Amino acid sequence: MYAFDFVKPKTLAEAVKALGAEDAQALGGGQTLIPTLKQRLAQPAVLVSLSGIAELKGVKAAGGSLTIGGGTSHATVAKEAKAYPALAALAANIGDPAVRSLGTIGGSIANNDPSADYPAAVLASGATVVTNTREIAADDFFQGMFTTALEPGEIITAVRFPVPEKANYQKFEQPASRFALVGVFVAKYAAGVRVAVTGASTEGVFRWTEAEKALSANFAASAVAGLAVPGGEMIADIHGSAAYRAHLIKVLTGRAVAAAG
Amino acid sequence: MPKVTMRVNGREVSGEVEGRTLLVQFLREGLGLTGTHVGCDTSQCGACTVHVNGLQVKSCTTFALDVDGAEVTTIEGMANADGSLSVIQQAFQDHHGLQCGFCTPGMVMAAAALLKENPKPTEAQIRHHLEGNICRCTGYHNIVKAVLAASGQDVSAIAAE
Amino acid sequence: MPKDGIGASIKRREDVRFLTGTGRYTDDINxxxxxxxxxxxxxxxxxxxxxxxxxxxxxxxxxxxxxxxxxxxxxxxxxxxxxxxxxxxxxxxxxxxxxxxxxxxxxxxxxxxxxxxxxxxxxxxxxxxxxxxxxxxPAVLDMKAAVAGGPLVHDDIGSNLCYDWGFVEENKAATDAAFAKADHVTTLELVNNRLAPNAxxxxxxxxxxxxxxxxxxxxxxxxxxxxxxxxxxxxxxxxxxxxxxxxxxxxxxGFGSxxxxxxxxxxxxxxxxxxxxxxxxxxxxxxxxxxDAQGRDHVTKIELALDKQGHFLALRTETYANMGAYLSTFSTAIPTYLHGTLMAGTYKTPHIYVNVKAVFTNTVPVDAYRGAGRPEATYQIERVIDKAARELGLDPLEIRRRNFIKADEFPYQTPVAVVYDTGDYDATMNKLESLADLAGFEKRRAESAKAGKLRGLGVNTYIEACGIAPSHLVGQLGARAGLYESATVRVNATGGVVVMTGSHSHGQGHETTFPQVIAEMIGIPVESVEIVHGDTANVPMGMGTYGSRSLAVGGSAMVKATNKIIAKAKKIAAHLMEASDADIELKDGKFSVAGTDKSVEWGAVCLAAYVPHNYPLESLEPGLEETAFYDPSNFTYPSGAYACEVEVDPDTGHVKVCAFTAVDDFGNVVNPMIVEGQVHGGIGQGIGQALLEHAVYDGNGQMIAGSFMDYAMPRAGDLPFYKVDHSCATPCTHNPLGVKGCGEAGAIGSPPAVVNAVVDALQRAGKKVSHIDMPLSPYRVWSAIQNA
Structure with a gap:
């Protein structure tokens, strides 16, 4: 790691101020950022830890929605997001227990790793990303791998999920990293079904609209079976070709629908 | 340099660190607690696993300054007060759950965190919980068996295998 | 006999320091x-x-x-x-x-x-x-391209071909002739994937x-x-x-690295x-x-000639073995004397010819990794036999049994230079059949099918050669070192024993098992014996630990030194009891005069050796310390039979190992718990090679699996509990303990079982897949299904 100053504000206001410094970088749980820093792939002058800010933590269910503080750990979501079992189950399978102890939802979606789990849930749920300055719809938030609508210094304070009637997340793990080689989140709302895919596309998390249409008409695995595999530019690497990933999207979507019941 | 203070294995300690000093560096180099190991640089192997405020964390993926004021437990703090092996440690010895010993501190810390949450885990739950701890010696057979035994479950059927 | 002597599963004494964070690894030293x-x-x-x-x-x-x-x-x-x-x-x-x-x-x-x-x-x-x-x-990575005029890794030596080795060269003509007359020839081209040892x-x-x-x-x-x-x-x-x-x-x-x-x-x-x-x-x-030196990386064409009944007539291979960019310490011996010598497997194949081309490439050097040459040999043999069985419509167990060297045919001279001392391959296969409940496979397959999974069964045998020796022979073959081991046994005045061994423990548990041998020989508690290793200042000489040699070679040196101690102690005891040396017996830590009730304790003899007041000083030096070097007369030959059951998910290509059974013949066993642990670990690595691990480079020579993010290490969730057995023991005939070596067996025997099982699963499902190169990742298995 290159050298940097480390600050740990206690309030959101202090954090926003600290992030105003030149080359300042927010640190959530650090479970992705710290390995990146170790490889000397980033060189912040100041690292602003958000882990000491109580107001960013917590899970609240009210009026058909579930609001998760941006600094809430995956382990906490796994335990406390009872109102949204598919989301709790997703959180319980992110990384490993140590990652879940420290990693946060805000950190995960701000980073928008193309293989991360949370972006699929946020996008499939049509969730709202709440920051210190505004609210951003999930459809506007994710803008390609490692890219989001966040402005420099903007902090995710919460994510608000409308709770679906049924939902399920299916992850097929990359054999080495155990990140999602492909992950599919299916959420059924009164207004229709949303399907979001992580791990597969060079564009990062995306919605598979053909599947949404088919499943909105008939929420059954058989509705997916007839579809062509999704188009678009898929990632190809030693763990799978583009065609393999596209195929897995279809398989996992069907399985998610079946598991959602 | 900034100063960090924490309670490690029940003892208050402090030291000067850089912003980039990882918790594992503070433990190993600052405090001489070399039981916590570093087996990779991509936060995957789990040899550095410790408890921070009761949570299982990778000390190689946590800055020392970020745990200022925290309660930290390392492998050196896991034995009973009289120095005898704790139930989990004893189960690892009884069931040959370690060979070269390098991943062992992380395994014990991970197992302890699991059993605190889930006192009677199934084999599948144990294997799932150990996802972030890599062992190259045991093929995991005796580690999983040791954790089952530490939770008070009968492992005699596995012994026969 | 002490309850903690040979054959007792006593707990490891080294565990206490490792479990309390008080071990002392190199990086812990400042x-x-x-x-x-x-x-x-x-x-x-x-x-x-x-x-x-x-x-x-x-x-x-x-x-x-x-x-x-x-x-x-x-x-x-x-x-x-x-x-x-x-x-x-x-x-x-x-x-x-x-x-x-x-x-x-x-x-x-x-x-x-x-x-x-x-x-x-x-x-x-x-x-x-x-x-x-x-x-x-331009980087040269492909071995065949490297020897066909690719860029030179080393300009001064003028070629990328390190050597073109034939074994046994004199067998070549007879082997080719046997192929010309064969009823059936099975051919298989395969890759033994490059691995990163990752201790x-x-x-x-x-x-x-x-x-x-x-x-x-x-x-x-x-x-x-x-x-x-x-x-x-x-x-x-x-x-x-x-x-x-x-x-x-x-x-x-270590695992070799x-x-x-x-x-x-x-x-x-x-x-x-x-x-x-x-x-x-x-x-x-x-x-x-x-x-770190990497392992395997062989590209092989193997051919097996058979008669109509499935008897093996001849075996012929051509292997390209990657040396990497430089010759690591033992790199050149791995694809030759640790690979070619094992190509007979457990079978009677009259003619065998092995050709190995060792090639320089712009990659990390390759050297021994757990098994070292023997997994490569086993994998080729056991894969080609499985393919031959399928082509001839024979049961995979039956074709193997038909060709086994029989229990009464030992010692057995193979066509590839080595002489197997003991073994009973039918016994291990029979044991495997019952322990793995092979009879119940069809029922389990039907259960898997209900869940949409394709179940397959793979079996194979293996032969290993441990404790490479003797020194004069390996010297003739080009080794620049001796392959003996030394031990000094020092008995203290108060009866405690310190053994300074040239073997080195890095997980094997020598500090526990070596004292068990001494305890058994002298009849003292294991706690009275301490093992010192790993420091040239404390140990006279040592060739170290690799190739499953510690107990067979290092243990034998210790036994030799201890026998010298006992012989001298008997003389002291004879003097103390005014008896003849020849009448002294040692049992349970006590010297007695045969046929009398006279006896003297071990401790009293030790004290006399260092406080020689009543001592035969004119004929015997004081003190009780002996050193011995042991140079084995032959390798030891552990063997075994393994079975693997897998479930393949046809939609994703994912392979789940449902059951793994290993029946090994290690000869005598000192600590069964530790031996089983060694087998577990070897199987874990073998399944890792078969399904997960691949140290793969891109076309520019960048290691694209250069971290645990892309190099798939086996984790707890990838592996089942294993069934292991070592009851079919045929003790080694030429070392004093009758032991064979168990450290590498699991890694040698398991990869073909896994691959055989996956191919079996696909074949039973009607997919015409005869081979998939390791690692059988979901992507590779899915692709094989698509292309079938």
């Missing part, structure tokens, strides 16, 4: 005044090294000195320990392997310069400021130098400190052995003297991936 080394390594696989500019870096904070190849003028290269002669008697091509790259870089990770600074962070910061001017050259402890080394005594000390993560002392002292740095101490303290796994003498060890030893300060280096895991 010396006063220690400085830190950071290696500047090549980022390209092949290039002309024009200039290394350290000017700016040298001015960075904390920098003590920056070393480049210029500092190593007059220093030797890292030696290769085995000279192979090719098919025509010509010695292999043997390029220099400098400590720091000279003129050219030959693989990503090749060390170019080293920064030594006050802290590791400072050393690394300054390393970034070293400016390197390299003209990148969990990364390598580390600390050099120290005492100006007052001119004494060098190296602390290093080694499986064989004496070998490092000899190689580094004699060939690289020119330090006589009495001025060089090598300490290998607790070592966190810590046998070899590495540049970093020579560097820290050299630099410590230059700087007159201890110099420490600890590898990051990323560095391990580009500097």
């Amino acid at each position: 010396l006063r005044g220690q400085s830190y080394a950071w290696f500047v390594r090549s980022q390209v696989a092949h290039g002309k090294l024009n200039k290394v500019d350290t000017t700016a870096a040298a001015k960075m904070p904390g920098v003590l000195r920056i070393f480049t190849a210029k500092d190593f003028e007059g220093v030797g290269g890292l030696p290769c320990g085995w000279q192979i002669h090719d098919r025509h008697g010509k010695p292999m091509l043997e390029p220099k392997h400098p400590v720091l790259a000279e003129g050219k870089v030959r693989h990503v990770g090749d060390p170019i310069a080293v920064v030594v600074a006050e802290t590791e962070a400072q050393a690394r910061d300054a390393a970034d400021a070293v400016v390197i001017d390299i003209d990148e050259l 969990m402890e990364p390598r580390a080394a600390i050099g120290d130098y005492d100006f007052a005594t001119d004494m060098h000390t190296l602390y290093t993560t080694s499986q064989n400190p004496h070998v490092i002392r000899l190689l580094m002292g004699a060939f690289v740095l020119g330090i006589p052995e009495h001025k060089l101490r090598v300490v290998a303290p607790d070592v966190g796994g 810590k046998i070899y003498h590495y540049a970093e060890e020579a560097f820290v030893t050299f630099a410590a003297k230059q700087l007159r300060r201890p110099v420490k280096w600890t590898a990051t895991r990323s560095e391990s991936f580009i500097t």
Whole structure:
């Protein structure tokens, strides 16, 4: 790691101020950022830890929605997001227990790793990303791998999920990293079904609209079976070709629908 | 340099660190607690696993300054007060759950965190919980068996295998 | 007999320190005044090294000195320990392997310069400021392209072909003739995938130098400190052995990768003297991936000739074996004498001819990794037999049984030079059949089918050769070392025993098992015996631990030394009891005179040896300490039969190992618990090779599986509980303990079982898949199904 100053504000206001410094970088749980820093792939002058800010933590269910503080750990979501079992189950399978102890939802979606789990849930749920300055719809938030609508210094304070009637997340793990080689989140709302895919596309998390249409008409695995595999530019690497990933999207979507019941 | 203070294995300690000093560096180099190991640089192997405020964390993926004021437990703090092996440690010895010993501190810390949450885990739950701890010696057979035994479950059927 | 002697599953004494965080691994050691080394390594696989500019870096904070190849003028290269002669008697091509790259870089990770600074962070910061001017050259990666006129890895030797070896060359004509007459020939082309050993402890080394005594000390993560002392002292740095101490303290796994003498060890030893300060280096895991010798990487065509009944008539192979960019310490012996000699397997195949072409490429050097040559041999044999069985419509167990060497045919001379001393392959196969409940397979397959999964069963056998020996033979074959082991047994005045063994434990549990042998021989409690290893200052000589040799060779040396102790102690006891030497018996720690009630305790004899007031001084020296060297007359030959059951998910290609059963013949067993643990670990690595692991390079020679993010290590969730058995024991006939070696068996025997099982699952489902190269990742299995 290159050298940097480390600050740990206690309030959101202090954090926003600290992030105003030149080359300042927010640190959530650090479970992705710290390995990146170790490889000397980033060189912040100041690292602003958000882990000491109580107001960013917590899970609240009210009026058909579930609001998760941006600094809430995956382990906490796994335990406390009872109102949204598919989301709790997703959180319980992110990384490993140590990652879940420290990693946060805000950190995960701000980073928008193309293989991360949370972006699929946020996008499939049509969730709202709440920051210190505004609210951003999930459809506007994710803008390609490692890219989001966040402005420099903007902090995710919460994510608000409308709770679906049924939902399920299916992850097929990359054999080495155990990140999602492909992950599919299916959420059924009164207004229709949303399907979001992580791990597969060079564009990062995306919605598979053909599947949404088919499943909105008939929420059954058989509705997916007839579809062509999704188009678009898929990632190809030693763990799978583009065609393999596209195929897995279809398989996992069907399985998610079946598991959602 | 900034100063960090924490309670490690029940003892208050402090030291000067850089912003980039990882918790594992503070433990190993600052405090001489070399039981916590570093087996990779991509936060995957789990040899550095410790408890921070009761949570299982990778000390190689946590800055020392970020745990200022925290309660930290390392492998050196896991034995009973009289120095005898704790139930989990004893189960690892009884069931040959370690060979070269390098991943062992992380395994014990991970197992302890699991059993605190889930006192009677199934084999599948144990294997799932150990996802972030890599062992190259045991093929995991005796580690999983040791954790089952530490939770008070009968492992005699596995012994026969 | 003591309850904790041979055959007892006593708990390991070393566990207490490992479980309480008080082990002492190399990186745990910090010396006063220690400085830190950071290696500047090549980022390209092949290039002309024009200039290394350290000017700016040298001015960075904390920098003590920056070393480049210029500092190593007059220093030797890292030696290769085995000279192979090719098919025509010509010695292999043997390029220099400098400590720091000279003129050219030959693989990503090749060390170019080293920064030594006050802290590791400072050393690394300054390393970034070293400016390197390299003209990148085309990298040669594919072995067949490398020998067909690809760019030269070493310009001075004029070829990328290290050797073209035939074994046994005199068998070639008869083998070819047998093929010409065969009813059936089964051919299989396969790849034995390159692996990264990944012992969990990364390598580390600390050099120290005492100006007052001119004494060098190296602390290093080694499986064989004496070998490092000899190689580094004699060939690289020119330090006589009495001025060089090598300490290998607790070592966190080796699996072969810590046998070899590495540049970093020579560097820290050299630099410590230059700087007159201890110099420490600890590898990051990323560095391990580009500097630790890797394993396997064979590309093979194997042909099996059979008659109509499925009897094997002849076997013929052509293998390309990757050496990487330089010859690592034992690299050249692996695809030859540790591979060709095993090509008979457990079968009677009258004619065998093995051809191996060892090839230089712009990759990390390849050397022994758990099994070393024997997994490659086993995999080829057991895969081609499975294919032959399918082609001939024979049951895979039946074709093997039909060709087994039978229990009454030992000792058995194979056509590939070695003589198996004992074995009973039908017994292990029969045991496997019952233990793995092969009869119940169809029922389990039907259950899997209900869940949409394709279940398959794979079986195979293996033969291993452990404790490579004897020295005079391996010397004729090109080994530049002896392959004996030594032990000193020191009995203290109060009866305690200290054994200084040249074997080295890095997970094997010698500190527990070696005392069990002594306890059994003398009849004293195991607690009375202490094992000292891993330090050239304390142990007279040692060849270390690899090739499953510790108990068979090191244990035998210990037995020899202990027998000398007992013989001398009997003389002392005879004197004390005024009896004849020949009448003295030792049992349960007590010497008695045969046919009388006279006896004297072990402790009293030991005391007399050191307080010789009543002692036959005129005929016997005081003291009770003996050293023995043991040079085995033959290898030992463990063998076994393995079964694997898998479920393939046809939609994703994912393979789940549902059951794994291993029946091994290790001869006599000292501590069953530890032996079983060794088998578990080997199976874990073997399943890892079969399903997960691949040290793969891209076309430019970049290691694209260079971290645990892309190199798939087996984790707890990937593996089942295993069933293991070692009851079908045929003791080794030529070592005193009748032991064979168990460390590598699991890794040798398991990959073909897994692959056979996956192919079986697909075949039973009507997919025409006859082979998939390892690792059988979901993607590869899915692709095979698509292409079937």
